[in-house]
Amino acid sequence: MPAPFHGELTLPNQAEALPIARTYLTHLAALAALPEPEAAAVVDAALEACANVVDHAYEPGEDGIFTVVGGVDATGLTVAVRDQGMPIDAERVGSPDQSPARVSASGGLGLIRRSVDHAEWIRRGREGKELRLVKRLPSESVHGHLDAADEPVDDEEEVPLAPEQEYAVRRFEPADAIGVSRCIYRVYGNTYMHEACYYPDRLVALNETGELASIVAVDAAGEVAGHYALERPGLTRVAERGMAVVSPAHRGRDLMGRMRTAIEDEARELGLTGVYSVAVTKHTFSQRVNEAFGSDVCGVILGGGPADQVFKGLEEEGEKPQRVTWVQYFTYVHPPEEALVHAPARHRAIVERIYSGLGLPVEWHDEMEAPTLGNGQVDVTYNLGLDTGTIKVLQVGDDTAAEIRRAADDLFGVTGAEVVHLWLPLADPAGPALLEAAEADGFFFLGVGPSFLPDGDALCLQRLAFDLDFDYVEIANPFARELLDYIRADRDRVQAAQPAAT
Template identity: 35%
Template sequence: MLTGAIEAAYGQTYDVRWVYNPDEVGARIGAGTYVSCIAETPAGELLCHIGMSLAAAGDAVGHSGQAVTLPAARGQHLFTRTKRYLMDWAQERGLAGMYSEATAAHPYSQKANIELGAHETGFLLGWIPASVSNDAAGERTGRQSAALFYTKLNDGHERDVYAPERHRGIVAQTIELCRLRGRVAEPPADCELPPRSELHVEVDRDHNLALITVLQPGADLEEAVAGERRHLFHRENLDALYLDLPLERPATALVADHLERLGVSYAGVFPNHRTDGDVLRMQSLHRVRVKADDVAVASDHGRELLDYVLADLPRVG
């Protein structure tokens, strides 16, 4: 059913390619790393689909996606009702929360997430490839952006969060709004950076972008990221790069501000399964220009957060 729903809304342009392979979808469901929630007519005809991915079976935070409402069901708030059912299912099983990216080409999906109690935690500029064609988005060209949402389902663990001084205020605001159990803290006075950073680089060819997860920030982080960025943009010809810094490591408060010289700017707070908790996500775009008018928002908080993200972009000129 997932494949049929995606094809109905996106044709063959959806940027997560495994959804077109029913065997792969079935394997993920069987492994407990994907949950498919559907609404259908009494005759068994599909009306709405929402999925939730887990990095591993039993994870505490799910990634909601593959949300499709068929044309015949639009205007009935079926997306909201179906996602509420999935959220209740996840909450009963003890998940701490659920995050999702909602297209910023239009505000409709964002409004539905807000109705369900989700809050914006960031904006991923240029996240969606230009090749994606969504029948709800109208005629748009170029890469599109996505709003990142988090919905709290259960309490997570208490933890200290170490954000760089420049972004401490917006990180604290996000944590408070999403009711995360994190406390923004100063790094210990004796905190020292190890000589070398530990990075994990993942290239997403479907999106033509890369995600660099900083497992351990080190004194060489600026140099290490500069080298990866140069290779990914000029040798791999990627359009965008996203950099995740672990907020539960004190070293993050010491290194993130240095990355501004590389043209890396604030995106938001984001879960990352390769670290022990949430991350500060930074972003860098290559040959992609984003203006405020290109990004739709659905709340006053969303507008404030988007203004912050856009203001932090490197100046061109």
């Protein structure tokens, strides 16, 4: 396991600086113990980001600098390229014909997308921008530890139930990692969307950093029979409940319920504001689990999950493959005293319905302010595994609408995202002013994200790069069905207002 390391290198925006950057990046990849060809690919991707700064961040003849920040930990390598120049222009750097990549003929940002596990664009207003790249350290997958008993089956009745016995539900320990990966494989085969679940060493590392807080159910022989986790990338104050699975031989014994209770206790001990979960709509089982624990519907995410995820024994023969829609549920753990909400008039009624379900007092404000002069702050992330981008508005400025448009163009046109989410700050009186511009860019209503932003709640919007067949969306909760109808109507309204393609 590599030793922790953090370093920064600041260089002038000159082509002569790129070989120096390459040498530094090569040493970072070596410190992270990345093997070839992954190490060379990451170096090329990060160097491409540096070349984009040299070529495009500053006006011709303008002196500037960029900083390459490297971090190595147990999970792999993080590289951030920071500058104080102009925002990325997808039209200039996204095409190999208009702007050939310095290190590859395939185009700059396309190369970056293929070479790393996670890419995040952070637009910091007057402080410039940052492109953050993450490459996880390769580790041995669970596939070398599987036997015939681990093979997934289409019908859980084909698996003999384990004898009745006592189970322990407790916090994850490193020795449990292989058992967790095997449990995931038994249920999902190779189709589960969280790749880390198939790599025991990654599960251990993520639990050590706190980005995962795993709970396991262990049988009398000490074997892992189930797993549930809080997912906290960036150690945020709101975590996602996920990676929930029970081995088929141990179902029907309330292990999922016991682990869910332990997860809620863990969230309280961590001091989290709240926890959320997404329930698939290819079936209603996970929705009903959330209902049984009193979680509240706060949104419906169209096409949130990948189309290739398999649900053993739950798919209808010949079912049309499409991205999976999610119902989003939320539970407060340590709620704020009240929510400060500047809701756009168009969505005020449905937002009130969502907050009524959440049971939190709301300080409603009808006034709407124009964005203040100056730069806002926008955080842009891309999830390669889900082909999904997220644009978070952290501070509204008079350039924020243009930043949102530019970020959406980058995510759809360059990285190839299929879904992009947009979070607007409900606590900011200038937040509602962004809605009209966002709708002009194709974004429509999704729901509310309680405490999803540093300063409060988010008005969540979404935009899709595909059409969705609603006949394959199955929802149990009456309000969630009503919310889906609202979202569908809003999508149709926004799409009808888009200019005709030329």
